[in-house]
Amino acid sequence: MTSAKRLSLADATGKGVALAVTVLLAMTVKSGGRAEFTGPGTDRDLETMFKGRCAEYLTGRVNPHVNVTQLSTKNCTLLWELFYNAFVYRDPCNVTVESFSELIKQATVEIPVDRAVYWDDWDVYAVTRSYADEARRASTLEFMLVGFIMNGLVFCGQTEDPGINYEVCPGANECGFAVGAMDGFWGAASKYFGSNGRGNVKFIINSQPTGGAFQRENSYFAEFELANMNPSEITRMDIYLVTFISEEQGDTCESQSIQTLKAMIMQKDINYRCVDQPNDVLHILCADNPQADECALPNISSRAYPSNPSYLAVILIGHALLKIYSLGSI
Numbered sequence: 001m002t003s004a005k006r007l008s009l010a011d012a013t014g015k016g017v018a019l020a021v022t023v024l025l026a027m028t029v030k031s032g033g034r035a036e037f038t039g040p041g042t043d044r045d046l047e048t049m050f051k052g053r054c055a056e057y058l059t060g061r062v063n064p065h066v067n068v069t070q071l072s073t074k075n076c077t078l079l080w081e082l083f084y085n086a087f088v089y090r091d092p093c094n095v096t097v098e099s100f101s102e103l104i105k106q107a108t109v110e111i112p113v114d115r116a117v118y119w120d121d122w123d124v125y126a127v128t129r130s131y132a133d134e135a136r137r138a139s140t141l142e143f144m145l146v147g148f149i150m151n152g153l154v155f156c157g158q159t160e161d162p163g164i165n166y167e168v169c170p171g172a173n174e175c176g177f178a179v180g181a182m183d184g185f186w187g188a189a190s191k192y193f194g195s196n197g198r199g200n201v202k203f204i205i206n207s208q209p210t211g212g213a214f215q216r217e218n219s220y221f222a223e224f225e226l227a228n229m230n231p232s233e234i235t236r237m238d239i240y241l242v243t244f245i246s247e248e249q250g251d252t253c254e255s256q257s258i259q260t261l262k263a264m265i266m267q268k269d270i271n272y273r274c275v276d277q278p279n280d281v282l283h284i285l286c287a288d289n290p291q292a293d294e295c296a297l298p299n300i301s302s303r304a305y306p307s308n309p310s311y312l313a314v315i316l317i318g319h320a321l322l323k324i325y326s327l328g329s330i
């Protein structure tokens, strides 16, 4: 933090005096109780990536289920300006969910019906992405316009020139829950994704964390997605409780943390169904662990092709003879 401020101001003014003043200022801020940030600095090519990803999304090929008529009304230059104005020349922690409301409003596209998949906690992120299959099977926030543009990007502002901090940014929760440039953005994006869910939606969650699969505290799903869902648009939420292969199951659909979740969903007047180890997700996990007991398929060995070529030849000749025989019998 300190060195970042010093460098940027020194670059801007080229004066040693400014440098000394900044160091003093930074020390004052620090002794004022401000913790050091630990995240990496803003991506150098933020604007290029933002506009490139936006343009790519508008082709309609990123998420084939999104309405192309709606995409054709979007303006990537405008979205960049709204994004930029939300955090640039601002203290990185003086940015909230509301700072991005205009960006989100302009970037909103309808979420494909029956395809929204919500998830909580990074441990299920990889399997959720595999399940989504590049938005072909399901749509996570990362496959809607605003989530696709921002996924994985790092950014934050500073009050001094050039208004963007390229050296260091607040890490997750370092400004508080859903506060700060990045966390505020993801709060706003989650709010959009929750309030626009339609039809039969899914929520993928890991059964295993100690203390309960569903953690209500500091949960973007609970605070921004579930809290903003529209019960008249959602026909049902499937809670998918996933246990990784060869690991012990933690919570079941009857466990306390899931009961808490069910109560919250019911309170929203939304129907739900809870599934322990759903088959569609299990089969994806099994692709990486085909030998595990829980991945054994019935008759799997009889379906495999023989590795012995002469045996294969016998089978092929047999098939040919059968075909000739059945043709002859017509």
Ligand SMILES: *[C@@H]1O[C@H](CO)[C@@H](O)[C@H](O)[C@H]1NC(C)=O
Pocket: 067, 068, 069, 070
């Ligand atoms: C796509 O969006 C446009 C504009 O919002 C709307 O008029 C149209 O009905 C939508 N098409 C489908 C298939 O939902």
Ligand SMILES: *[C@@H]1O[C@H](CO)[C@@H](O)[C@H](O)[C@H]1NC(C)=O
Pocket: 075, 076, 077, 078, 081
């Ligand atoms: C897109 O937005 C930019 C920035 O606000 C504006 O200058 C431009 O005219 C807009 N383009 C269209 C086609 O509306």
Ligand SMILES: *[C@@H]1O[C@H](CO)[C@@H](O)[C@H](O)[C@H]1NC(C)=O
Pocket: 090, 091, 094
């Ligand atoms: C936070 O940002 C707003 C809007 O730019 C500004 O008015 C306010 O003074 C800032 N607050 C602090 C504590 O920096």
Ligand SMILES: CC(=O)N[C@H]1CO[C@H](CO)[C@@H](O)[C@@H]1O
Pocket: 298, 299, 302
């Ligand atoms: C060898 C083997 O496992 N055969 C099984 C294949 O599947 C059928 C029914 O799906 C079973 O009846 C067989 O026992």
